[in-house]
Amino acid sequence: MTKKKLVVFSGAGMSAESGISTYRDSGGLWEKHSIEEVATPEAFARDPEKVLSFYNMRVRQLLEVEPNSAHFALAEMERQSDYQVKVITQNVDDLHERAGSAHVLHLHGELMKCRSSGNENIIMDMPETGLKIGDLCPEGHQLRPHVVWFGEMVPAMQEAAEMVSEAEILVVIGTSLNVYPAAGLVHMAPEEAPVYLIDPGEFDYLDPKIIHIKKPASAGLKELMDLL
Numbered sequence: 001m002t003k004k005k006l007v008v009f010s011g012a013g014m015s016a017e018s019g020i021s022t023y024r025d026s027g028g029l030w031e032k033h034s035i036e037e038v039a040t041p042e043a044f045a046r047d048p049e050k051v052l053s054f055y056n057m058r059v060r061q062l063l064e065v066e067p068n069s070a071h072f073a074l075a076e077m078e079r080q081s082d083y084q085v086k087v088i089t090q091n092v093d094d095l096h097e098r099a100g101s102a103h104v105l106h107l108h109g110e111l112m113k114c115r116s117s118g119n120e121n122i123i124m125d126m127p128e129t130g131l132k133i134g135d136l137c138p139e140g141h142q143l144r145p146h147v148v149w150f151g152e153m154v155p156a157m158q159e160a161a162e163m164v165s166e167a168e169i170l171v172v173i174g175t176s177l178n179v180y181p182a183a184g185l186v187h188m189a190p191e192e193a194p195v196y197l198i199d200p201g202e203f204d205y206l207d208p209k210i211i212h213i214k215k216p217a218s219a220g221l222k223e224l225m226d227l228l
Contacts, residue, residue, distance in 0.1 A: 006083040007167035008074060009185060011090045013174020013199055014217050017068040018095055020061065040150050044117075048142065049133055055111070055145040056130030058092075062111055063128060067099035070173070070217035073225070075100030083169070083228075088160045088185070090175060092147050105163065107156050109147035116141045164188045171224065172210075173198045174217050186210075196224055 012020075037043055038054040078085040078101055086103040087096050092111040096104045114131055116122035118141030126145070127135075135143045148154055164170060170189040176199075177183045186207075189195055197206070198213045198220030206212060213220040 003082055003084040004168045005166055006077075006085050006169045006171065007163050007189075008085065008087045008171045008173060009089075009164070009175065010087060010096070010173045010217075011175025014070060014089070015065075015068075015091050015093050015095055016174065017070065017216060017218055018065045018093075020065055020091075020093060020095075035150055039147075041152060044144060044149070048144075052131045052133065052145075055147070058111055059126060059128070059130045062093050065093075065095070067095040068218060070221050071095050071099035071101070073218070073221045077225070078102060086163055088163060105156055105160055107148070107154055107160055109145070111145065111147065113146035114143045115146040117144045118142075160185055161188050165190065167193050169193060169228075170195045171198065172196065173220065175199065176201065177203075196227075198224065 033054055037047075038051050044051045074085060074087065074096070077083060085101070086105070087101050088105045088107060089096060090107050092106065092109050094110065094112050112126045114124055114126045114135075116137035116139060119137065119139055122137045122139065122141075123146055124137070124143065131143050131145070133142070137143055164185045165188050167189050170186070170193055172186060172195065175183070177186060177197075186195060195207070195210045196213060197203075197210050198215060198217060200214055200216050200220075203212065213223050215223060
């Protein structure tokens, strides 16, 4: 029997239950830093030490948390169910992989990897202690976090669009659908594919075809599995 193609599009709310700060959390890492200071190519050119220090904090935070039950539920669905599960994530953490998901596409890069600032094709594992000025790639360029900063292209966008366009079911988890171009992926699903949105938030406007499960990731996934 051919498995149905189920594509999951996850955002910050997917990892929130693991204790990872979202952009909008009060008291989170992002509240103490403006995006312009730490998450743009211009910021890195202006003050690379500050940018590296910020991402080193994020690496330390990631190493202290674990995947939550929503991550494990998706991995289990991939192994056991009648669905061919693939994950597209806006998150730079590695919690999907640590829970056991085998097919994960990171739109915005990966926090546990770094890359050459002079050759984007040189990608390496992030040291557990993070990066410092003077950490160089084999070609002699400073290493930087392997994340997509604001103002940079999203290289994985085309592959993500192709995955969504082939989906027979699309599940969106924990994203406000406000960050473009990623938010536009939802509109690329085939007309006949049901779209489920798992998020406890209020939405001013939702496409009528979107089925909103107004719960956090873990509880929402449990309800979705019952529906499917």
